[in-house]
Amino acid sequence: MGIENAPSEKGKEGARGLHKAARADERKVEAEKGSALSKGADRFEERARSSDGKSAGEKQR
Numbered sequence: 001m002g003i004e005n006a007p008s009e010k011g012k013e014g015a016r017g018l019h020k021a022a023r024a025d026e027r028k029v030e031a032e033k034g035s036a037l038s039k040g041a042d043r044f045e046e047r048a049r050s051s052d053g054k055s056a057g058e059k060q061r
Helices: 009-033 040-048 056-060
Strands: none
Touching: none
């Protein structure tokens, strides 16, 4: 849910906090990794790979 879609001020505050925490966590991971994380479809594909190295699409075939 986007910040502007939250029904109450308390919800908006919670959404802002979650957004801020996610941004900080992403920066931390990027610093540890030494490069930027993939974005969009590339990020989905990177996260979808399991320990056996196959993507979700490869497993469905």
